[in-house]
Amino acid sequence: MRRLVILGGGAGGTMMLNKFYSVLDRNEWQFTIIDEYETHYYQPGFLFIPFNMYTKKDVIRPKRDFLPPGVEVIIEKIKVIDPEKNRVILHNNAVVPYDYLIIATGCKIDPNETKGLKDVLWHKNIFDFYTIEGTLKLADFFRHFDEGKLVLHITEMPIKCPVAPLEFVFLADWFFTKKGIRDKVEISFVTPLPGAFTKPKAASVLGDFLQKKNIHLIPDFGIERVDNENKQIISYDGIKVDFDCLVSIPTNKGDEAIAESGLGNELNFIPTDKETLLAKGFNNIFVIGDAADLPTSKAGSVAHFASDILFENFLDVVEGKPPKAKFDGHANCFIESGFGKGILIDFNYDVEPLPGKFPLPALGPFSLLQETAMNHYGKIMFRWMYWNYLLKGVELPIESHMSMAGKRA
Incomplete structure (x- = not known):
């Protein structure tokens, strides 16, 4: 019996397990998934919690609710992967052998990498919204924050969901406008990039939105340290915010x-x-989602589109064939812009976000690089799709490869 081991029970790992469980012969295959935690988080929802759009219960579910029966589920921290002996060693020193391995261990923030970031003001005046603890603390802070300087700062790229920081400042503009105190809250967007986003054409459009919403863009900021005493972030060239x-x-x-x-x-x-999603140097290890060093966004949509390619290539490899399917880096992101509207971008390794309609060339119903109410509804609807379709490995009516249909160069 051959053994497929999946490391990580987040979006990528869960999708792949469900896809393979439905097609591989269970008399010939043993399925094992390993994760440190029992709880599954809908991470895109963390963004909405500080603005009272979602609560904690909206973004958490038990992982086992999305895992098929008959698979071996191991809740334990991974200590080391030993590819020379085709085995995984866990924190409790248990050894899990594999014939094929899918790594979907994701990524997470490390505030200790920046001097002074995780210091006396951490989760008091300094917050993150990439963890459930951070976003809940920020929600508490915003209940009593009625004036002052709100600074959103990106330390370095790559980051998980690269449009989320932009969404945050757009939603902050809406949130404080709705509270009637926008004129008392100065919002700044501080980034190491030369513009608002990683792709130049989209950065130009999104930069215009920042200006329109009176959000100050501070580009090319390479942070050196955080001064907790004076409440400042300081760059290597001495700029203080x-x-x-x-x-x-x-x-x-x-x-x-x-x-x-x-x-x-x-x-x-x-x-x-x-293209193949094989770990370089190995023919029995695949990588999906944020764990990979792919030159595209670390986003849930990328894991979803890549899952179809990995699925095809895995089936080729286990039959002794070379992997034929090629991933094009397809990414698709809804960007909440506040006031019940949103922006949609669709791109891949070679093609930047372009204006147009999606997914139907003439009808949409979504508009690319434009702010519309329909794009906002698409973002809100995605949470339901995530819990009910994506995690279960159900095919969606959107091609894994990016289409140029409906796009205007």
């Missing part, structure tokens, strides 16, 4: 087990063939 509330996106890194295994780069992301 004052804050009353700092919302930080710290350095994002892959799982510690990747570093311990010697499989990752300096940020613990695994070198991965960007």
